[in-house]
Amino acid sequence: MTTTTIGDREIHVDAEGFLTDPDEWDADLAEKLAAQIGIEMTVRHWEAIRLVRSDFQSQHESPTVRRVSMLTGIPIKDLFTLFPAKPAKKMAYIAGVPKPRGCV
Amino acid sequence: MTRLLILGGGTAGTVIANKLRRKHSREDLRITVVDRDDAHRYQPGYLLLPFARRDGAGALTRSRHRALAPGIEMVSGEIDRVLPAENVVLLDDGRRLAYDYLVIATGTTPRPDQTPGMDGPLWKKKIFDFYSFDGAVDLRRAWHNFHRGRLVVHIVDTPIKCPVAPMEFTFLADADLRRRGVRSRVDITYVTPLSGAFTKPVASKHLGSMLDARGIHLEPDFLVERIDDETCELVSYDDRRIPFDMLVTVPLNMGADFIARSSLGDELNYVPVDPGTLRATGHDNIYAVGDAGNIPTSKAGSVAHFAAEVFTENFSAMLHGQPEKARFDGHANCFIESGSGKALLIDFNYTDEPLPGRYPFARIGPMRLLGESRINHWGKLAFRWIYWHVLLPGRRLPLPTRKPTSEPKTHSPLKDVTT
Numbered sequence: 180m181t182t183t184t185i186g187d188r189e190i191h192v193d194a195e196g197f198l199t200d201p202d203e204w205d206a207d208l209a210e211k212l213a214a215q216i217g218i219e220m221t222v223r224h225w226e227a228i229r230l231v232r233s234d235f236q237s238q239h240e241s242p243t244v245r246r247v248s249m250l251t252g253i254p255i256k257d258l259f260t261l262f263p264a265k266p267a268k269k270m271a272y273i274a275g276v277p278k279p280r281g282c283v
Numbered sequence: 284m285t286r287l288l289i290l291g292g293g294t295a296g297t298v299i300a301n302k303l304r305r306k307h308s309r310e311d312l313r314i315t316v317v318d319r320d321d322a323h324r325y326q327p328g329y330l331l332l333p334f335a336r337r338d339g340a341g342a343l344t345r346s347r348h349r350a351l352a353p354g355i356e357m358v359s360g361e362i363d364r365v366l367p368a369e370n371v372v373l374l375d376d377g378r379r380l381a382y383d384y385l386v387i388a389t390g391t392t393p394r395p396d397q398t399p400g401m402d403g404p405l406w407k408k409k410i411f412d413f414y415s416f417d418g419a420v421d422l423r424r425a426w427h428n429f430h431r432g433r434l435v436v437h438i439v440d441t442p443i444k445c446p447v448a449p450m451e452f453t454f455l456a457d458a459d460l461r462r463r464g465v466r467s468r469v470d471i472t473y474v475t476p477l478s479g480a481f482t483k484p485v486a487s488k489h490l491g492s493m494l495d496a497r498g499i500h501l502e503p504d505f506l507v508e509r510i511d512d513e514t515c516e517l518v519s520y521d522d523r524r525i526p527f528d529m530l531v532t533v534p535l536n537m538g539a540d541f542i543a544r545s546s547l548g549d550e551l552n553y554v555p556v557d558p559g560t561l562r563a564t565g566h567d568n569i570y571a572v573g574d575a576g577n578i579p580t581s582k583a584g585s586v587a588h589f590a591a592e593v594f595t596e597n598f599s600a601m602l603h604g605q606p607e608k609a610r611f612d613g614h615a616n617c618f619i620e621s622g623s624g625k626a627l628l629i630d631f632n633y634t635d636e637p638l639p640g641r642y643p644f645a646r647i648g649p650m651r652l653l654g655e656s657r658i659n660h661w662g663k664l665a666f667r668w669i670y671w672h673v674l675l676p677g678r679r680l681p682l683p684t685r686k687p688t689s690e691p692k693t694h695s696p697l698k699d700v701t702t
Contacts (some may be wrong), residue, residue: 238555240579244506245440249550256508259520265478265504280579 185211197271197278204232204275213273220273224261226251231274241271241279285312285602288372288382290362292318292347294675295573295587296388301677302595304352307602315356315380316347317372322416323347323675325667327584329419330448330620333426334459340420342667350675362389365545367566384568386594387542387554391444391574391582393418393534398439400510401534409515410530413452414444422531426459431468432528437517438475439507439535442551444574444582447629449473449533450480450490451620456531457497458622474502474517474525486629493621536582538575553577558633559610561594570594580613580633588674589614618663626659 182189183196185208191199196215198204209228213220220228230251234242244267248255255266262269267279287303289296300314328343348357361375365385372380393414395402401410411425412418436453443449453473460466473480473494479487480494480501494501508520510530517525538552547554547563554571555564558578563569571577572594573587580586590611597607613633618626672678 243440243550246550255506256520259506264521 185215193278195278198275199277201235201275209273209275212275216269216272218262218269218273221261223253223257224273227253227258227261227270228274231270231276235274235276241267241276243267243279284310286381286383287312287314287386287598288380288384289314289316289386289388290365290372291388291390291573291575292316292323292351292357293388293390293573293587294584295390295575295591296386297323297347297350297675298588298591298677299386299388299572299595299598300355301350301352301675302591303598304354305677306595306599309354312602313356314354315358315382316351317358317360317362317374317380318347319359319361321347321359323350324416325670327445327663327670328667329413329416330445330451330455332419333413333423333452334455335423338420338423340416343416345671350671352676362539362541363544364541365547365569367545367547367569370568382568384598385570387547387563387569387571387575388573388587389539389542389575391442391536391538391553393444394537395532395534397535397537398507398510400512401532403510403512405510405512405515405530409528410510410532412532412534414448414533414536425529426456429469429529430463430465433470433472433526435472435474435517435525435527435530437473437507437530437532438477439533440476442582443533443536445617446581446583447481447490447617447619449475449531450494452531453499454493454497454622455620457499470500471498472500472502472525472527474505474507476504476506478503483631486631490619497622542575549577558613560597560607561590561611578611578613578633580631581615581617583615583617584670585617586613586615618659618666620660620663621655624660625655625657626663627655628659628662 181192183192190203193199210220227247230247231242234250244255244258247270248258258266271277271279289300296316300316303312304314323345325343332340351357358380360378363373363375365372370382372382393412395406395412407421411422413422434456436449438449453471457471460469480490481487491501502525505519505523507517509518511518515527538548540552542548542552542554549555554576556562556571556576556578561570561572561576563571572590574582593609593611596609600607615632616628616630618628620626
């Protein structure tokens with residue numbers, strides 16, 4: 180485990196930059212994490228990110244794109260526009276939950 | 284008397300029924316298995332079927348009820364839904380089956396209907412699957428007439444049954460085309476929603492370099508939105524297009540629809556369970572064993588078998604009023620056909636990823652882990668006999684239920700989320 184500085188805060192992350200301590204997450208940090216990967220958060224982004232966080236809290240597993248789409252009603256296509264190329268990974272990164280393991 | 288109702292007479296259901304029948308008298312435990320048909324297929328055999336020179340389909344099917352020991356009741360019927368509050372399973376024809384304990388072992392099924400354009404005019408003409416018995420039989424016919432063009436092997440989404448099978452199919456296709464002397468006329472592309480050849484980093488790297496060595500193009504991070512059946516292209520959500528002359532796809536895998544009707548499943552109809560005990564979340568007397576549950580490991584016969592052993596151990600203990608001590612660790616192993624009569628063997632669980640070594644014992648096992656060898660290929664072929672005669676009857680396999688630990692763990696290699 181390593182630490183990194185985002186804005187003026189030091190946070191704990193894994194080798195790929197995913198937060199390892201969910202308690203270090205807040206909305207402000209999410210905006211900054213999003214900026215790191217070139218995403219500017221909008222209401223629609225937030226809808227997905229809130230779902231990722233609440234789903235992780237109840238399921239202890241980072242959700243797949245399909246699951247986020249089903250639970251939010253945001254079409255998968257739109258998730259690819261909001262979080263280009265790798266939506267599941269990018270949503271997890273911004274939401275401060277572990278990288279989805281893409282179930283073997 | 285305790286009534287145990289098992290939905291599904293496949294690998295997990297059959298192993299559980301047979302093991303428990305051996306341990307408990309008919310007076311103490313009544314065991315009933317429900318299935319829609321009487322054809323138990325040896326599913327690992329589907330992979331080799333398309334390449335078989337003779338039609339070996341017959342050897343892959345046996346009767347479900349004959350695989351069940353005497354004293355196990357078999358009910359034939361389509362499941363409508365589970366009524367957990369009443370401890371009853373309803374069948375389509377109105378029959379009601381009451382239970383004290385319920386095991387859901389109805390597995391996972393390929394669903395071509397879930398991807399637009401897949402089961403349209405190109406289905407079985409240019410688009411094939413080998414995850415169903417009929418699919419493998421039809422693909423065999425088409426494969427022998429395929430001599431040139433673009434072959435695309437494709438996975439819609441994870442999780443899928445036997446996650447390395449599409450890779451094996453690709454290796455076998457490559458070897459078969461070489462054998463026929465037409466490999467240079469065929470482009471092969473492997474299309475996956477994952478970021479690499481496999482989910483577990485060390486195996487992914489290893490398998491990825493095996494693709495390279497065979498001149499097979501890898502298209503990662505590809506989540507298919509639809510198939511354009513006019514241009515014969517896969518179209519991804521981020522608008523990438525991959526043309527094909529023959530598409531061998533693994534359709535979206537889903538659990539049984541009755542699980543959704545019973546409100547027992549997740550978005551893909553898999554039953555959320557405790558990964559250690561396989562007990563359904565929120566239901567004390569319902570379990571999901573094998574592919575039907577949502578445990579984060581491979582959907583595969585080896586997992587179903589290892590998980591069934593843990594379940595029966597705990598279930599027997601519970602019937603005897605003893606604590607349930609066994610915990611499933613996600614143990615999986617599988618032989619990976621690499622073509623030309625060779626295979627690899629991998630072995631892993633929830634936390635340890637597949638690593639090079641020997642199996643079943645760290646240094647002296649006969650099988651090489653993550654290494655290609657002929658003995659692994661013969662191991663895979665011999666397994667069919669073991670499946671029918673040792674595994675299904677619930678006899679003890681001389682293999683550990685939990686993963687033998689041997690090599691040090693490794694961690695994921697560095698990869699940037701933005702790449």
